[in-house]
Amino acid sequence: MMEYLTLNTGAKMPLEGFGVFQIPDATQCEQVVYNAIKTGYRLIDTAAAYMNEEAVGKAVARAVADGLVKREDLFVTTKVWVQDMRNEETAYSAVKSSLAKLSLEYLDLILLHQPMGDYFAAYRGLEKAYDEGLTKAIGVSNFYPAILANFCENVRTIPAVNQVELHPYFSQADALENMKAYGVAPQAWGPLAEGKHGIFTDSEIAAVGEKYGKSNAQVVLRWNTQRGVSIIPKSVKTERMEQNIDIWDFTLTDEEMEIIGSKDLGHSEIIDHSSPAFVKALNGMKVHS
């Protein structure tokens, strides 16, 4: 049975959703998202930068038309890319562009994808969209603790969500404390560490899973939700989608939570937000003409 968390807007967000990063083929993405909704996922996480908002929109429309779900029971998240984080107007236009591509009247959540560009000005564009009801909530992504603290100290609307990399090998306990202090809900991207670190075969995680008849993927997803973190695992395979959402019938003990948490390396091995070259590359990445 899916669990929910309450955002600082009062809205309920499913604790688990479905991510669609790296599904660039439109036909495949549409079918995968449709399958995910059929499997029981109610939160879909896309982004302008994933180049698949239209496919997600088609899948949502088909699922609603087929009676699988009502629009109001779905939680659709997208993100504004750095290219459109130049000022209030460009960010506001990006919200409208995402709505058009998704063929939706409103978004449930829209995030600034990176703490780059003029993110304060861009956020004012999101606040405008929020005030006008184009989105039910606004938030940020990849805002590391000091950046998030400074942001929360200076904006009118505290972000509802901060989506950051969170998995056993980069558990970011300090970041979670900081988000809690500001009332920002944490959401994990890469909750399966994008398959790195031998996560699916780690023998200690497997030993925990054996007790409950659960896979490594299920154990690490459960671990994040048990510490109050929303998760958005991605898989193009229906069997894995089913497996990844089947995590609500067991509870890890404190000791097991610690075994999983002890894997923390204290840094990401996926991306390096402190690298000037990385920041420069993302500032140069265009998602539209």
Ligand SMILES: NC(=O)c1ccc[n+]([C@@H]2O[C@H](COP(=O)([O-])OP(=O)(O)OC[C@H]3O[C@@H](n4cnc5c(N)ncnc54)[C@H](OP(=O)(O)O)[C@@H]3O)[C@@H](O)[C@H]2O)c1
């Ligand atoms: N805000 C950001 O900057 C940011 C960055 C990255 C990601 N995200 C979001 O977070 C979502 C999730 O992160 P992610 O897609 O990067 O990585 P992830 O969910 O941690 O891992 C996905 C990988 O694990 C495989 N997988 C999934 N379930 C599995 C299972 N049960 N057993 C074995 N392998 C499994 C998938 O392969 P198959 O598909 O072949 O099954 C895929 O290669 C994204 O889709 C996106 O929505 C956001």
